[in-house]
Amino acid sequence: MGSTPRRSRRWRWASLLGATALAVTAGGALACPAGAAPTDVDFATHCIPPAVSGLPPIDGTTTASVSVDNAAPKVGDTVTVTYTVVTAAAGNPTDLALPADIMTPTGKVTLGGAQSGGVTVAGPKKNPPVPGKATFPSFSMTGTFTVTKAGQITLSPGDYNIHTSYILELDTPCTVTDPPAPASQTITATDGTPANTRSVSLGSAAGAPGAGVTVSGANFTPGATVTLAGRAGATQTADTATVTANAQGAFSGSLVVNDRTTTGIVAYEGASWNADKGAGPAAYVVHDDTPVPDGSQKLTTTVRAGTLSMSQAGDSVALSAVDFGTGGASAGALRTVTVKDFRGGPAGWSLTGKVTDFTGPGAKIDAARLSWTPACATAPGSPSTCRAGSAGAVGGSGATLASTPDGTVTGGEFTVDAGLSLDVPAFTPPGSYSGVLTLTLS
Structure with missing residues (x-):
């Protein structure tokens, strides 16, 4: 898809706990967002x-x-x-x-x-x-x-x-x-209990430079002066107009859009944009149909939207061995996961994981005993900032490894790591135990 629906990539990590190692392999199945x-x-x-x-x-x-x-x-x-x-x-x-x-x-x-x-x-x-x-x-x-x-x-x-x-x-x-x-x-x-239920809609999603677009709003403060404004990404353009909300907090007005870089339209109360007092942006595209003067050439380039993807550095992890009768933490480190968000839209992403029970020779180690300590780094220049998930149990219900929030402009490149620790019971029968840790990017 062009600006494709948000897709997630699932990577399956098969974990084999032996006397000295936890082996990990990767698969390529796709998961839904x-x-x-x-x-x-x-x-x-x-x-x-x-x-x-x-x-x-x-x-x-x-x-x-x-x-x-x-x-x-x-x-x-x-x-x-x-x-x-x-x-x-x-x-x-x-x-x-x-x-x-x-x-x-x-x-x-x-x-x-x-x-x-x-x-x-x-x-x-x-x-x-x-x-x-x-x-x-x-x-x-x-x-x-x-x-x-x-x-x-x-x-x-x-x-x-x-x-x-x-x-x-x-x-x-x-x-x-x-x-x-x-x-x-x-x-x-x-x-x-939302602080803001204001909403805005457009009569048209596109127009030529200088065309007017009908902007309608609801749930604004009754009688308030509302500014209609164009946005180019996170920046407000010079195209503005004002309307007055009626007794029900609704309005309908027209905004003339001249700026060819416009990507959306917002409406807000007050002297400047405030997310708590505004709504939008509603998507809007300006079609530049300006005639080319004689003796001139029109030069055009296109920035193409990419995808949300992830890759891993290696396909195996070795956890430390534990002794029968003592048990304790079998520790290791998740192979670094690199997330690339080149979609160019407003959506953030979330990387989650869940694990099955570890099964072995006539026994099992409960999935809830696997915990991680996530870490996440953002590459310089990335519009979004990566946030590591909370340290704690992974378990069968899953936990967040890392994420970025939604925003006006999002994207970038990120590296995600985690310390792993499997709490092995003291008298777990000797042998190899295996489980599956699934990571889902959405």
């Missing part, structure tokens, strides 16, 4: 090809899914949503092949159940080459919303638009024929 797995859904879609193609509207079927980074949020939490179009209803309308990295998707996710409304989402300018007359490749878009009510909230894929920047700036808007589309994801929100 935190939260419930999304369901691919099909829905009828009406797409309008660019006028220059001379083609009639396309009535087809879109296959899509919606995933979240937190399937059990509390009221007041911010949930990151990823809308993935697996199979688009539209495609390249010409016989001319389209080159890589000229597609910018935007769209909306529809909320239902305990909370209604829409979530604007946008994806990076990233795609493989598209042959003539071929269906557009799969792509993903991300956005966020604030949970305002407890209960089950459904998320359904909504309208989307495929903007292409090749020779001409063209749009292929696709709308859900019979909205809402089937729900792809359901999350369950619980009551909390």
